[in-house]
Amino acid sequence: MNKVMSNKWMIAFYIMPALLMVAFLIFIPLGLSAYYGLMEWDGIGAMEFIGMENYITAIQDAAFWDSALHSFLLAVFSTLSLIVYLAISMILASKIKGADILRKIYLIPMLLSSVAIAQLWIKVFNPANGMLNRALMWLGVENPPAWLANPDIVLYAIFVPILWQYAGFYILIYYAALKNIPESLIEAAKIDGATPIQIAYRIKLPLIKGIVKVTVVLAIVGSLKYFDLIYVMTNGGPNGASEVMASYMYKLAFSTNEFGYGSAIGFLLLIITLIVTVIVRKLTEDKENIQY
Amino acid sequence: MKKKAFSLLVLLFSVSMILAACSGGSGDGEASNGDDKVIDFMHLWPEGSSAEHNRIVQEIVDDYESENEGVSVNIEVLSNEQYKDKIKVLSTSDELPDVGMTWPAGYLEPYVEAEKFAPLDDTLEGEFGDSFVAGTTSAYEVDGSTYGLPLELNVATVFYNQAIFDEYGLEKPETYEEFQNVVDTLKENDVAPIALGNKDRWTGSMWYMYMADRIGGTDLLTEAINQDTSFEDPALIEAADKTQQLAQSDAFVNGFNGLSDQEAKSMFMNEQAAMYLIATWDLPNYTTNEDVPQEFRDSVGYFKFPTVNGEGDRESFVGGPGVGLFVAENSDVKEESKDFVKFFAEQWGEKSVTEAGVIPATKVDAESLDLPQMYVDVLDDLNNATNLTLFADVQMSPEAAEVHLSQIQALFGGNVTPKEFAEAHQEALSQE
Amino acid sequence: MKKLSYILLYICLGIVAVFQLLPIIWLFLFSLKSNREIFGGNPFALPREWLWENYAKVWEGGIGLYFFNSVWITVVAIILTALFASMATFAITRMHWKLDKLVLGLFMVGLMIPIHSAIIPLFSMFLNVNLIDNPISIVLTYTAYNLPITMMILLGFYYTLPREIEEAAIMDGCSIHRLFFRIILPMTTPVLSTIVIINMIYNWNEFVFVNTFISSDQYKTLTVGIQNFIGQYMTDWGAIGATLIISLLPILIAFIFFSNKVVEGISSSAVKG
Numbered sequence: 002m003n004k005v006m007s008n009k010w011m012i013a014f015y016i017m018p019a020l021l022m023v024a025f026l027i028f029i030p031l032g033l034s035a036y037y038g039l040m041e042w043d044g045i046g047a048m049e050f051i052g053m054e055n056y057i058t059a060i061q062d063a064a065f066w067d068s069a070l071h072s073f074l075l076a077v078f079s080t081l082s083l084i085v086y087l088a089i090s091m092i093l094a095s096k097i098k099g100a101d102i103l104r105k106i107y108l109i110p111m112l113l114s115s116v117a118i119a120q121l122w123i124k125v126f127n128p129a130n131g132m133l134n135r136a137l138m139w140l141g142v143e144n145p146p147a148w149l150a151n152p153d154i155v156l157y158a159i160f161v162p163i164l165w166q167y168a169g170f171y172i173l174i175y176y177a178a179l180k181n182i183p184e185s186l187i188e189a190a191k192i193d194g195a196t197p198i199q200i201a202y203r204i205k206l207p208l209i210k211g212i213v214k215v216t217v218v219l220a221i222v223g224s225l226k227y228f229d230l231i232y233v234m235t236n237g238g239p240n241g242a243s244e245v246m247a248s249y250m251y252k253l254a255f256s257t258n259e260f261g262y263g264s265a266i267g268f269l270l271l272i273i274t275l276i277v278t279v280i281v282r283k284l285t286e287d288k289e290n291i292q293y
Numbered sequence: 294m295k296k297k298a299f300s301l302l303v304l305l306f307s308v309s310m311i312l313a314a315c316s317g318g319s320g321d322g323e324a325s326n327g328d329d330k331v332i333d334f335m336h337l338w339p340e341g342s343s344a345e346h347n348r349i350v351q352e353i354v355d356d357y358e359s360e361n362e363g364v365s366v367n368i369e370v371l372s373n374e375q376y377k378d379k380i381k382v383l384s385t386s387d388e389l390p391d392v393g394m395t396w397p398a399g400y401l402e403p404y405v406e407a408e409k410f411a412p413l414d415d416t417l418e419g420e421f422g423d424s425f426v427a428g429t430t431s432a433y434e435v436d437g438s439t440y441g442l443p444l445e446l447n448v449a450t451v452f453y454n455q456a457i458f459d460e461y462g463l464e465k466p467e468t469y470e471e472f473q474n475v476v477d478t479l480k481e482n483d484v485a486p487i488a489l490g491n492k493d494r495w496t497g498s499m500w501y502m503y504m505a506d507r508i509g510g511t512d513l514l515t516e517a518i519n520q521d522t523s524f525e526d527p528a529l530i531e532a533a534d535k536t537q538q539l540a541q542s543d544a545f546v547n548g549f550n551g552l553s554d555q556e557a558k559s560m561f562m563n564e565q566a567a568m569y570l571i572a573t574w575d576l577p578n579y580t581t582n583e584d585v586p587q588e589f590r591d592s593v594g595y596f597k598f599p600t601v602n603g604e605g606d607r608e609s610f611v612g613g614p615g616v617g618l619f620v621a622e623n624s625d626v627k628e629e630s631k632d633f634v635k636f637f638a639e640q641w642g643e644k645s646v647t648e649a650g651v652i653p654a655t656k657v658d659a660e661s662l663d664l665p666q667m668y669v670d671v672l673d674d675l676n677n678a679t680n681l682t683l684f685a686d687v688q689m690s691p692e693a694a695e696v697h698l699s700q701i702q703a704l705f706g707g708n709v710t711p712k713e714f715a716e717a718h719q720e721a722l723s724q725e
Numbered sequence: 726m727k728k729l730s731y732i733l734l735y736i737c738l739g740i741v742a743v744f745q746l747l748p749i750i751w752l753f754l755f756s757l758k759s760n761r762e763i764f765g766g767n768p769f770a771l772p773r774e775w776l777w778e779n780y781a782k783v784w785e786g787g788i789g790l791y792f793f794n795s796v797w798i799t800v801v802a803i804i805l806t807a808l809f810a811s812m813a814t815f816a817i818t819r820m821h822w823k824l825d826k827l828v829l830g831l832f833m834v835g836l837m838i839p840i841h842s843a844i845i846p847l848f849s850m851f852l853n854v855n856l857i858d859n860p861i862s863i864v865l866t867y868t869a870y871n872l873p874i875t876m877m878i879l880l881g882f883y884y885t886l887p888r889e890i891e892e893a894a895i896m897d898g899c900s901i902h903r904l905f906f907r908i909i910l911p912m913t914t915p916v917l918s919t920i921v922i923i924n925m926i927y928n929w930n931e932f933v934f935v936n937t938f939i940s941s942d943q944y945k946t947l948t949v950g951i952q953n954f955i956g957q958y959m960t961d962w963g964a965i966g967a968t969l970i971i972s973l974l975p976i977l978i979a980f981i982f983f984s985n986k987v988v989e990g991i992s993s994s995a996v997k998g
Contacts, residue, residue: 003529004960005424005895005901006819006820006824006895006901007820007823008901010820011808011815011820012820012822015812015813015815015816015820015905016812016813016816016817017827017986018808018809018812018813018870019809019810019812019832020813020828020832021795021814022809022865022868022872023831023835023869024870025850025867025869026847026866026870027838027870027873028835028867029832029846029850030838030840030842030843030847030850031834031838031843031846033846033849034838034843034845034846037845038847043403043406043407044381044384044385044845045384045385045404045405045406045409046403046407046409047407047414051778062779068925081780083848085468088742091726092738097731099735103738103742104984105957105980105984106742106745106746107741107742107745108748108984109745109748109977109980109981110745110748110749111981112976112977113748113752113969113973114756114929114930114948114969114972114975115930116951116965116969117748117752117969118748120962120965121748121752124751124768125302126551127548127552127556128546128547128551128552129485129546129547129548129560129565130549130565130764130765130766132766132769134766134768134841140362147547147548147550147551147749148548148816148979149551149552150492150548150550150551150552150706151371151548151551151710151781152706152824155551155730156826170923173919173922173923173987174878174919176987177882177915177916177918177919179915180880180915180987181882181885181916183938185828208762208850209881209885211880211881211884211885212881212882214827214881215878215880215881216739218877219835219836219874219877219878222836222837223766224835225837226838226839228839228840228841230432231840234814235492235551235840236492237361238492238494238550238551238699238702239491239492239551239702239703239706239708240699240702240706240708241699246838246839247802247841250839250841250842251697251841253375254841254845255378255381256691256693256695257694257695258403258690258691258692259692260385264842265840265918267838267839267842268842269840270837270839270842271834271837271839271842274837275834275837277838278833280738283315318844337957338956338957339952339953339954339955339956340786340953341782341783341953341954341956341961341964342785342953342954342955342956342957342959342960342961342964343956343957343959346957369941370953371936371952371957372952372953372955372956373956373957375936375955375957378936378937379936382844382845382848382937383848385845385848385849386845386848386849386852388852388857469881475933504950555764555960556764558761558764559761559763559764559765560764560765562761562765563761563764563765563766565765574957574958575958584759584760584761615957616957714770
């Protein structure tokens with residue numbers, strides 16, 4: 002057994018295709034990007050080596066830290082919303098009538114591209130004609146806010162479509178995980194008189210813990226490098242009130258010709274994400290490593 | 294069984310290898326169809342959104358190809374944002390197309406400094422150079438050489454809805470006091486006075502620029518941008534103050550800082566706002582565009598930005614050339630490309646105004662062409678213009694433009710004082 | 726009491742379902758309106774004029790070829806991603822070697838790179854190997870950039886696979902390849918379906934890489950069809966809506982198909998294996 006499963010050639014055969022692709026197409030660009038971060042470069046003319054200057058500038062750049070804070074907030078909200086998605090998945094995966102069709106309906110918005118989602122939510126948030134404010138006015142709210150124009154609100158307003166956009170993704174994963182639990186375990190618990198809530202908490206949750214941890218990491222990493230809807234819906238504005246790290250980086254690298262500095266920000270984004278991920282993994286680490 | 298799985302993998306690998314190997318050849322093949330010289334040309338008028346522009350380009354290219362045996366033009370079309378991003382990526386690898394589109398001044402300068410664009414002075418010599426409206430080619434000038442052939446000329450004016458104005462007995466304003474009166478009357482009657490989509494920020498910038506032009510005189514803003522004078526000039530601060538007061542007085546539609554220009558435009562076009570400051574690229578919407586109801590088109594007029602404090606020259610405009618053609622310095626068909634851009638600019642002028650409703654940067658004889666009245670008026674205004682101030686964000690380097698644009702949004706939103714606004718500009722501009 | 730709570734539960738589930746369906750209805754109505762109506766009117770009002778010509782416009786724009794490209798690029802990239810990710814996950818979770826944790830860490834770092842950092846280096850790399858304006862560059866990029874997230878999802882499932890099965894298989898003299906392709910892969914059908922759905926959505930809707938690496942019309946994909954309607958000063962939103970609806974249909978169908986596969990649980994395939 003052990004001999005077969007530790008054959009070096011076999012291991013190489015199985016790991017290499019994926020590893021080579023990631024090494025070439027992700028790690029080399031990553032290295033180059035870190036290298037560009039050491040340059041003064043507008044992306045057009047000649048490069049000039051300036052050492053750590055971009056990184057030092059970034060550390061003193063209030064706009065960068067603001068955007069980092071916004072990204073962190075998004076990560077926190079994304080992680081918290083996982084609880085809701087998990088609860089929905091538990092309901093959908095239980096044997097209630099119509100669960101199958103409901104599940105499909107719930108996941109449909111996930112199929113839409115960001116272009117469509119952005120347009121939809123721009124229309125929801127429009128201060129005069131938007132669905133949200135029309136509903137609020139119908140309910141008697143006198144002066145509903147201009148959701149995307151008010152710097153105090155915009156960040157939270159834009160989190161809503163982002164969280165909504167990814168709901169389907171996590172529900173899909175949780176659902177598959179829950180369906181993977183052997184039916185016999187649940188039946189046995191039922192015979193012992195466990196309530197559905199007990200089953201969910203005592204049996205299902207521990208069994209899919211591995212997947213839950215994975216989704217926590219995915220939610221955090223995904224949030225820290227999030228870009229799409231922010232770019233289309235607010236472009237980080239007004240006045241940077243909804244700027245996140247990735248949109249700030251994009252602005253520097255592609256709009257204002259500070260490609261070197263933008264690359265440095267991109268690399269910092271990765272470092273920050275890495276640190277946060279390591280911390281989260283440590284916090285959620287099991288004392289005893291259960292193998293099923 | 295093992296064999297089957299293994300051979301599947303081998304197959305997959307070999308297929309991708311073969312595909313990769315084949316591709317190596319085809320990449321080169323494209324660049325040389327026989328002995329033909331190929332000019333790679335990138336533009337930003339997709340067929341779907343800019344059908345007329347796209348067709349005219351194709352026509353010009355076809356004509357050029359038939360007149361020039363042995364030269365063919367390979368066209369790539371991208372949408373505006375994607376175009377800018379792609380040019381950026383291409384320039385990092387020194388892979389710019391032979392001919393492409395550029396914006397003037399601040400956008401163009403880094404490319405010129407890096408010697409990516411070829412000077413077009415020899416092309417512009419003689420009659421051809423004189424065919425451009427005065428001041429348009431100079432926007433593409435760096436250190437005395439011209440690097441782009443302008444195709445469009447846009448000026449910003451205030452469009453207004455005559456039907457709404459009539460309803461409340463309003464006249465087009467000539468002074469700021471009259472303008473203020475129009476705004477107040479509309480507000481009293483619960484009509485949103487002005488559509489503004491300041492998420493895009495250059496939209497708000499035009500309001501500020503006109504204030505600065507009227508209060509500080511036609512050259513002050515440009516001088517401040519070039520740092521011939523300080524941006525903390527009292528007139529520029531006053532202009533900021535006036536702009537801010539206007540924004541804080543509910544003159545603009547609710548939530549303007551979160552609206553895109555497109556959304557603001559549609560509010561104007563759905564008669565939800567009475568006025569809208571935009572450049573003349575929007576003229577087709579108010580004249581020839583069949584998708585817009587005739588009734589609405591008939592009720593739209595425009596007026597020149599009013600005088601402020603009884604000062605200012607109403608014949609001075611904010612605007613400037615939009616996109617222009619560049620030729621890449623490292624092009625292997627540079628001479629052909631220069632010849633092509635000249636041919637293109639010559640052909641573009643008349644065709645673009647009659648067929649696509651573009652105000653071209655080359656002189657056109659409005660009399661001889663069958664144009665809607667509003668075009669005739671605009672062309673007339675352009676002929677009588679005393680000054681044309683290039684859009685501020687276009688004048689500035691991209692870094693300074695970003696400061697300018699975010700300061701505009703902050704000024705309109707009341708997040709900075711006029712003084713801070715001027716200071717931030719001064720700081721950014723003095724670092725150049 | 727129990728019945729009442731069930732009714733309440735169904736009402737809640739129903740309301741959420743309605744909200745999730747609204748975007749599709751909205752998008753459909755959107756695709757039949759003019760710009761003026763899209764931005765002015767009530768989003769759920771029926772179009773004043775049903776502009777079916779938006780769809781005609783989109784077809785005339787040559788969307789057929791884009792459609793074909795989207796399909797094959799998406800499919801090939803999904804197959805490569807699912808296969809390579811499964812193999813690598815298998816090696817990391819099932820085989821015995823020292824560096825497995827380190828390699829896993831490398832894959833996780835791959836998850837963290839923002840694509841706009843990568844795009845310029847990638848462009849110059851593909852340029853050097855002559856893969857610019859070649860769909861291979863797109864397939865390779867999609868595969869590589871989806872590998873980390875796909876592996877993360879697979880990982881959680883591989884850890885839960887019972888060890889007894891493979892031990893029994895190896896005892897019986899089953900080779901590793903047979904174990905992987907005939908036993909492990911079929912056992913992971915539900916999660917494979919899940920990752921197919923996720924990869925499909927990512928690949929189908931991606932446009933940054935396509936726009937950057939591809940210039941010839943013959944290799945462009947559906948998302949580029951959308952760009953066709955975004956103009957310098959004017960954008961034809963109705964036509965964009967029509968493109969979005971057309972491009973939604975195939976993945977909607979594929980989604981329903983694979984979504985059913987997710988249900989076919991582990992127990993049934995394990996018995997067969």
